[in-house]
Amino acid sequence: MSVDRRHWLAGAAALALNTVPLGRALADEAFPTRPIMMWVPWAAGGATDLSLRLLAELAAPALGQPVVVGNRGGAGGTMAMPILQTAEPNGYTIAQMPQPVFRAPFIQQVLWDPIRDVTPIIQLSGVTFGVLVAQDSKLRKLEDLFEFARARPGELSIATNGIGTTPHLVLEALFTDRGLRYIHVPYKGTAELTLAVEGGQVMVGVNSSGFGPEVDAGRLRLLATMGAQRTRRWPQVPTLRESGFNIVAMSPYGLAGPRGLPPNVLAVLHDGFKKALFHPRFAENLARYDQEVAYLGPEDYAQACREEYEKERAAAGRLGVPRS
Known part of the structure; x- marks a missing residue:
């Protein structure tokens, strides 16, 4: 084989390696190799922020990397959605998915979609x-x-x-x-x-x-x-339903990443945060805020997200809430 031909083959091989599809490259890459950024769409110091900071701390050992928490409060809990929409699907950017993200598209103009633009990772809990x-x-x-x-x-x-x-x-x-x-x-x-x-x-x-x-x-x-039953923490306080209003609200929430997370990355994130979710310290933290674990894995959580989206569509229609 001539020297020129060997050089041509080497160049062709290098080009082939450099043109591997992004999704496949990410799937083949070890994960994680650097800190993970988790966005909380509420102001620092609130109950959800404090709970998710503890969750991040507890997930870090299982993930082998720190989970850094950032806050993007305002806009009714939807400020993390533009971040997910534009982030690379590599697992290093995730965010909380609160209930308002399924409602916002029906009451205001938004550029993101809570079903199309995310990969659900894990449902965690709901609120009182x-x-x-x-x-x-x-x-x-x-x-x-x-x-x-x-x-x-x-x-x-x-x-x-x-x-x-x-x-x-x-x-x-x-x-x-x-x-x-x-x-x-x-x-x-x-x-x-x-x-x-x-x-x-x-x-x-x-x-x-x-x-x-x-x-x-x-x-x-x-x-x-606003729950279906009185809380264990304040059993003397009536629910809205007991007061004559047929309203039950608990706003389940979880974590999600950008659209197109590779399966291996999704699995690592799910497993790390599931371990943290069932840690005794996190259960104690939830109890402090009168919450309980409401775990769902990626497939079931994705289905629950779709169902919540349709419920919010119907609710907005009933209330006649106009888009701003």
Whole structure:
């Protein structure tokens, strides 16, 4: 064989190696070899943020790399979706998938799709929502809110963690559907919302159970919860359903990566976070916020995401919520 031919064959082989499809290259690559970035679409310091930071810490040993947590609060919990939409599908960028991402496309213009643009990794848990007032508030029960709204239209201020979130839509069902008016005050996170209710900046708060320590300490009073049954933590507090409203909300959430994660990368991420999910420390953390493990693997979680998306489509249609 001539020297020129050997050079040609060597060059052809190198070219072939450099043109292996990206998906196959990623599938063949060891994973992970560097830290993983996990985005939390809520402000730092809230219940979900603290829980996911612990999950990241517990998953790191199984993954063999640190999991770095970043916050992108605002827009009702949807700010991580543009990150997933544009990230490389290599497993180094993941994010929490809260319930509002399935609702947002039906109430506002977004450039991302919560089904098309992600790879579901694992469902983790759900949240307990509650209606809160300051301990010294004259509003003693849920019906007091409606009586106040009837007597003084547009004066009742109620805080949630954002436009289009589950608490916001519950309020629409409770008030607007009955011809009652209230002032909606959105906050980026649970911590600042509970402080606003406690300090009197707003009269009522509706949020997830990161408010638990404030309730247990006697600084906030819980008027109702939104689960199918009363909570074990506050068994004296009635549910919305018990109060005559056919509403149950628990907003299941999990983790997802960009569309097209290679199967081996998906498996590694799932296994690492599943081990963390069932760690005793994480179970204790969930109990602190009146949550429980609600595990689903990638296929079942993907199916659950599709079902939630269709439920939100139907709910938006019933409420007649316009896109902004």
